[in-house]
Amino acid sequence: MxxxxxxxxxxxxxxxxxxxxxxxxxxxxxxxxxxxxxxxxxxxxxxxxxxxxxxxxxxxxxxxxxxxxxxxxxxxxxxxxxxxxxxxxxxxxxxxxxxGAFKNPFKKTALTGTxxxxxxxxxxxxxxxxxxxCEYNRNTYDRYLDTFFYMYKKDPAFKDMVKESKGFCLHHFGELMEASESKLSDKEKKEFCEILFPLMEQNMKRVEEDLSWFVNKFDYRYKDQDWKNSRDAVPRGMQKLHGGYPADLPYKENK
Ligand SMILES: [Zn+2]
Ligand SMILES: [Zn+2]
Structure with a gap:
């Protein structure tokens, strides 16, 4: 398969x-x-x-x-x-x-942006x-989205793994919601929201709290307290918004 x-x-x-x-x-x-x-x-x-x-x-x-x-x-x-x-x-x-002498021939194509x-x-x-x-990656990425919904529907252990995860970044949460329109029935969509919405709320809140604690650590009153999970709150906070890894170094050829 x-x-x-x-x-x-x-x-x-x-x-x-x-x-x-x-x-x-x-x-x-x-x-x-x-x-x-x-x-x-x-x-x-x-x-x-x-x-x-x-x-x-x-x-x-x-x-x-x-x-x-x-x-x-x-x-x-x-x-x-x-x-x-x-x-x-x-x-x-x-x-x-x-x-108007040469009409924009791309007007009706599905391009992003204005x-x-x-x-x-x-x-x-x-x-x-x-x-x-982009196209090369998109094609493979779409297979992963297909697989996600296939596993989500067929394998209860996979569904549990989703529930226990840290959720998704806002960008990929959007992609999952969009894909759910074609991948799930109305009944399945309802359950999907019941799982994903609280998961996203809790984890977005967790990142917000990590950022708060990170800010606190710059206050002398908190100086001697533990960093908890906030040391990398900035790159994680950025990733959780629109995806990607701001702290990554450029990926280089392995010579
Ligand atoms: Zn590209
Ligand atoms: Zn993401």
Whole structure:
């Protein structure tokens, strides 16, 4: 069964005692995708065809730079530029500064954020939103979401593990709620909320208290008291909001 591929890493993520198991999975995916692309995959013609076409977002360009392998990066960028420069030329030829002369062709596509009025700006926005690494990670990430709901429905021990976890970051809580719309029946959704809402409330409150105690520790009256769990309250507090690991050092090529 396909799900078993993802079951072990998903269980590991729940056992990692992290503020969010999906952040934990996401970090592994990010690192694996850098190892994959800048390992040897950039030399394969089908991968290069895809990276030439899709390009990379700002966040992943930064990660790719930090990773290392300058030659690998240069080779991918070179052929991406060749394609991009051709497309840009075509866009410029088609462009008319007269308002409405060249309607924004991307208006109806599902792009994030606000849509640009100007056709050239809209083309550039579409380029910025197109990323081979994001897409690569998203596809695998979606399999983990599927597996989460599969296990949640089939395995009572998994459900207990969710209940006993520290919950999720707000970002991934949102993703789980969104996915629950298609993965669960109305009855199942009700129970899901009964589990997740108190879990999120308790754990968001716990982080709030850790932050309070962290602040107290800077007051001379609390100077000699224990730090409790508040030493890393700032990076955890940041993660619990929108995901990710602010304290992580850049992930680098293992030479
Ligand atoms: Zn998260
Ligand atoms: Zn990206």
């Amino acid at each position: 396909k799900e078993t591929l993802y079951t072990i890493p998903l269980n590991d993520a729940f056992h990692a005692d992290d503020e969010c198991p999906f952040c934990f999975i996401e970090r592994n995916l990010e690192q694996n995708s850098l190892d994959f692309i800048l390992g040897t995959a950039y030399m394969e013609s089908d991968i290069r065809e895809a990276t030439d076409k899709k390009g990379f977002c700002r966040a992943h360009l930064k990660q790719m730079y930090d990773y290392g392998n300058a030659l690998g990066n240069a080779l991918m960028l070179k052929t991406h530029y060749m394609r991009l420069n051709q497309e840009m030329k075509e866009q410029m030829e088609r462009y008319s500064p007269q308002k 849509q640009r009025e100007n056709a050239m700006a809209a083309w550039i926005q579409a380029k910025e939103n197109s990323c081979y690494v």
